[in-house]
Amino acid sequence: MNCKKVKRxxxxxxxxxxPPSKTSAIKAxxxxxxxxxxxxxxxxxxxxxxxxxxxxxRKDWEDREWQGAVQKAIKEGKHEVTPFxxxxxxxxxxxxxxxxxxAALALLFVVRPSFIEKEKAPxxxxxxxxxxxxxxxxxxxxxxxxxxxxxxxxxxxxxIVWFFNRNFKLED
Amino acid sequence: MWMxxxxxxxxxxxxxxxxxxxxLLQPHRQGLLNMAYRMTGNLEEAKEVCQEALIKIYRxxxxxxxxxxxxxxxxxxxxxxxYDFLRRKKKYDDIVESQKGVLPxxxxxxxxxxxxxxxxxxxxxxxxxxxxxxxxxxxxRDGEGFSVEETSEVLGSSSISVRTHLSRARQKIRAQFEKIxxxxxxxVKG
Numbered sequence: 001m002n003c004k005k006v007k008r009x010x011x012x013x014x015x016x017x018x019p020p021s022k023t024s025a026i027k028a029x030x031x032x033x034x035x036x037x038x039x040x041x042x043x044x045x046x047x048x049x050x051x052x053x054x055x056x057x058r059k060d061w062e063d064r065e066w067q068g069a070v071q072k073a074i075k076e077g078k079h080e081v082t083p084f085x086x087x088x089x090x091x092x093x094x095x096x097x098x099x100x101x102x103a104a105l106a107l108l109f110v111v112r113p114s115f116i117e118k119e120k121a122p123x124x125x126x127x128x129x130x131x132x133x134x135x136x137x138x139x140x141x142x143x144x145x146x147x148x149x150x151x152x153x154x155x156x157x158x159x160i161v162w163f164f165n166r167n168f169k170l171e172d
Numbered sequence: 173m174w175m176x177x178x179x180x181x182x183x184x185x186x187x188x189x190x191x192x193x194x195x196l197l198q199p200h201r202q203g204l205l206n207m208a209y210r211m212t213g214n215l216e217e218a219k220e221v222c223q224e225a226l227i228k229i230y231r232x233x234x235x236x237x238x239x240x241x242x243x244x245x246x247x248x249x250x251x252x253x254x255y256d257f258l259r260r261k262k263k264y265d266d267i268v269e270s271q272k273g274v275l276p277x278x279x280x281x282x283x284x285x286x287x288x289x290x291x292x293x294x295x296x297x298x299x300x301x302x303x304x305x306x307x308x309x310x311x312x313r314d315g316e317g318f319s320v321e322e323t324s325e326v327l328g329s330s331s332i333s334v335r336t337h338l339s340r341a342r343q344k345i346r347a348q349f350e351k352i353x354x355x356x357x358x359x360v361k362g
Contacts, residue, residue, distance in 0.1 A: 053292060054314060070194045077227035
């Protein structure tokens with residue numbers, strides 16, 4: 001370790017910011033070199049003075065002022081509440097979701113009609129015809145035009161009879 | 173142990189216990205103010221900066237990660253608020269002027285008083301010759317007693333960068349001291 005190197009490192013040696021591995025070599029040099037030792041002592045004194053002054057000339061809040069500042073911070077600095085956002089939150093994800101929805105809609109409006117067409121196979125037409133014939137026959141068979149409902153009192157034996165037409169409307 | 177109680181206080185503040193917010197910041201109230209004061213060079217502006225920082229600390233407290241260094245976190249916010257303030261006001265060019273004749277030094281001994289005032293003026297003037305980063309490093313390390321690691325955490329830079337800036341800051345300040353013969357004279361040993 002030479003004088004030039006030691007002097008260059010002095011500003012950090014005095015504050016113990018040099019790794020211990022280097023410190024021993026520097027200390028060995030200082031013991032041998034009075035000039036560097038003097039420089040070191042002078043630097044130490046300078047740093048002590050500076051720190052002493054910085055510590056002595058400290059400013060502080062007045063208690064009321066400090067409490068006011070804290071209260072203002074509480075009032076104005078309300079915690080950030082993350083708004084409830086459904087997944088996805090990122091723009092890219094939103095575009096991806098839109099794409100998927102568009103594809104789904106395309107499936108509904110484009111693919112599905114052709115799918116229905118395919119379902120109308122000869123077999124299904126027969127089934128539809130059979131159902132229409134059956135329901136028609138049932139309608140024809142039904143000749144009843146009215147229905148009656150009778151209420152009988154157990155105590156007096158009084159009977160009330162209501163007649164309803166095909167449309168379930170009360171008839172006189 | 174202290175870290176644990178700080179974490180507990182953070183939890184309490186997040187549960188709307190407002191009294192805990194003051195307790196949480198109480199140990200740092202002087203440090204934050206001094207940091208801002210030395211950076212801006214004006215006590216009223218420093219208070220303004222601290223107010224802004226306190227609001228941000230409260231607002232973003234839910235983003236503070238448990239177990240991390242709370243002190244570094246709040247100093248980082250305050251330092252960033254100071255930079256914002258200085259940028260807004262474009263104060264850099266006017267700082268030296270505004271710092272002239274700040275508060276008088278109180279001391280019983282007139283000779284010592286004169287010496288103290290001289291040191292104070294020189295330190296203040298030399299602080300203004302430092303770059304913002306050099307000043308921040310110097311104030312955190314030598315003013316607030318932060319370790320190199322804590323300082324690098326506050327500034328978001330490497331410990332090598334912190335050492336480089338610290339070395340430069342001390343050299344510049346010492347050069348100012350040497351000009352008026354305050355650099356510290358001791359008898360040469362041996």
